[in-house]
Amino acid sequence: MALTRKAAWKMFGCTVQQFTHASSATGTQMRFTITLPPQAADGPVPALYYLSGLTCTDDNVTQKGFAQHAAAKYGVAVVAPDTSPDHAEGGGLGLAGEGESYDFGSGAGFYLDATVAPWAGPYAMESYVSAELPALVEEEFRGRVRPGVRGITGHSMGGHGALTLALRHPEVFHSVSAFAPICAPSACPWGQKALDGYLGSADKGAWAEHDACELLRSRGALPHGRALLVDQGGADSFLGEDAEGAAPGSGAVNQLLPEHLRAACAEVGQPLELRLQAGYDHSYFFIASFMEDHVRHHAEALHKL
Amino acid sequence: MALTRKAAWKMFGCTVQQFTHASSATGTQMRFTITLPPQAADGPVPALYYLSGLTCTDDNVTQKGFAQHAAAKYGVAVVAPDTSPDHAEGGGLGLAGEGESYDFGSGAGFYLDATVAPWAGPYAMESYVSAELPALVEEEFRGRVRPGVRGITGHSMGGHGALTLALRHPEVFHSVSAFAPICAPSACPWGQKALDGYLGSADKGAWAEHDACELLRSRGALPHGRALLVDQGGADSFLGEDAEGAAPGSGAVNQLLPEHLRAACAEVGQPLELRLQAGYDHSYFFIASFMEDHVRHHAEALHKL
Numbered sequence: 001m002a003l004t005r006k007a008a009w010k011m012f013g014c015t016v017q018q019f020t021h022a023s024s025a026t027g028t029q030m031r032f033t034i035t036l037p038p039q040a041a042d043g044p045v046p047a048l049y050y051l052s053g054l055t056c057t058d059d060n061v062t063q064k065g066f067a068q069h070a071a072a073k074y075g076v077a078v079v080a081p082d083t084s085p086d087h088a089e090g091g092g093l094g095l096a097g098e099g100e101s102y103d104f105g106s107g108a109g110f111y112l113d114a115t116v117a118p119w120a121g122p123y124a125m126e127s128y129v130s131a132e133l134p135a136l137v138e139e140e141f142r143g144r145v146r147p148g149v150r151g152i153t154g155h156s157m158g159g160h161g162a163l164t165l166a167l168r169h170p171e172v173f174h175s176v177s178a179f180a181p182i183c184a185p186s187a188c189p190w191g192q193k194a195l196d197g198y199l200g201s202a203d204k205g206a207w208a209e210h211d212a213c214e215l216l217r218s219r220g221a222l223p224h225g226r227a228l229l230v231d232q233g234g235a236d237s238f239l240g241e242d243a244e245g246a247a248p249g250s251g252a253v254n255q256l257l258p259e260h261l262r263a264a265c266a267e268v269g270q271p272l273e274l275r276l277q278a279g280y281d282h283s284y285f286f287i288a289s290f291m292e293d294h295v296r297h298h299a300e301a302l303h304k305l
Numbered sequence: 306m307a308l309t310r311k312a313a314w315k316m317f318g319c320t321v322q323q324f325t326h327a328s329s330a331t332g333t334q335m336r337f338t339i340t341l342p343p344q345a346a347d348g349p350v351p352a353l354y355y356l357s358g359l360t361c362t363d364d365n366v367t368q369k370g371f372a373q374h375a376a377a378k379y380g381v382a383v384v385a386p387d388t389s390p391d392h393a394e395g396g397g398l399g400l401a402g403e404g405e406s407y408d409f410g411s412g413a414g415f416y417l418d419a420t421v422a423p424w425a426g427p428y429a430m431e432s433y434v435s436a437e438l439p440a441l442v443e444e445e446f447r448g449r450v451r452p453g454v455r456g457i458t459g460h461s462m463g464g465h466g467a468l469t470l471a472l473r474h475p476e477v478f479h480s481v482s483a484f485a486p487i488c489a490p491s492a493c494p495w496g497q498k499a500l501d502g503y504l505g506s507a508d509k510g511a512w513a514e515h516d517a518c519e520l521l522r523s524r525g526a527l528p529h530g531r532a533l534l535v536d537q538g539g540a541d542s543f544l545g546e547d548a549e550g551a552a553p554g555s556g557a558v559n560q561l562l563p564e565h566l567r568a569a570c571a572e573v574g575q576p577l578e579l580r581l582q583a584g585y586d587h588s589y590f591f592i593a594s595f596m597e598d599h600v601r602h603h604a605e606a607l608h609k610l
Contacts, residue, residue: 009585009586009588009590010540010584010585010586010590010591010594011590011591011593011594012593012594013594016590063368063369063589064368064369066371066374066593068590069371069374069593235315279315280314280315281314281315283314284368285314285315285316285321285373286315286316288316288317288371288374289315289316289317289318
């Protein structure tokens, strides 16, 4: 087996396992956690890939997301990768600037393949998540995970990852949803810093290839015709001045811009279920509260394939 | 208000709030977290007190216990106190020996009133949990929490607390359950260390007053006639040599002794639903998996009162 098992336990009838492995996409060690529902003992089940947000590892959703409860209810495997190369186990690669800020470098790979030194090469999270990891999972868990039947979701930076990877690789991911995603990275500080750092400032065309709103405009609606499900907490402080209870005129920045996504979907006819959840923040308490709805959204699509 | 609010958020439709307050029982600052389900907006709901295990604070169950999901489903408030005086916020009282071991002193109050110096006085977790805290909650959340209608549950050391406090105060707590409780503290190292340290070694009669099995024998079955619900993971390493997969002859100690509880209940006719859950460990992954069953057990009893 190409995988080293770090931990395993039972939860809600599921078998949860955490592995490390040598990644060809990043050239580093990578870690992920996979939840196999009890149904996988009777035959292969679809897999939902969950992409985490800034600073997180696979542990956050595993410990606080309660996806295992819904995985068992709907017969779906859940695969949660790390957020940057060799992050959770190795602490990063020691690149200059890698550990200086929470929103760039270590824990902040933004699910793209960097083209600028020193990130180009190891910071290849798009290749890892959209190609290497599904192939690895479907090989290593043959008979338990269905090959080629996959959904993708994520939170915040991971919501950006889910939307952009689903739009860029509709042949790989067949259903998509997101929790409080960074909807328009070209238009917010988190995204601008990442796109500038990983792709350079010269080529705004390259930025557009990793911005969900720009991808919708350039590529049109998803070919499979299924809706995007997006939940956004109304009291999420990363909505800046647009958050419930925010002080008007404070200048607090909206990093998430869900209305940009709504406009882009409307322009190209992409079905979107964008739900503003009053009173909810940006935390895993919010994610856990709506996880079952997301797993059901994916299960309903994937079990038909 | 006698409470200082440290945090508040929304989860599964519930309002979750963490408070500190000056405790008369312990003479220190104490912290607890209360989950109010949406039903509390329409009138008072019963409260379930959740007692945590060694080293824990109210944060563990709040973040990993999944109780909010069941609280909203069954219309029950959940109150989670800390595990020793001034532990989570203050780090303890600075008593000699308080922070030296994980299983005694700070984070290990064992839900009794100590009688031995220097613990006698502040280490009064029984008075705090069975008298001061319910009165405080029912006063501060008047109209949302029903006075005098209470269940109690807990994990490991907190399971010991739930069983002993329910047996010692059946007029205070009207339903009881436990996750992997320390069933017979007089007969296991964790319990012997705590009972010796807090109550002294001279008076074994005092020990029996804080041992669920001994209390059943001395006081008989619970007067309200309702069953104890106890879940125990089969792969729980604290079952020692009795755990699934344990090496025979290793000498690993059973700290939990669920069969002692089964025997004591049988002797006195106390109804017991003791469920051995194959493959589950001692962690919050285990607790979360069966939390809904426990909240339902309490809700079914308490909503009838």
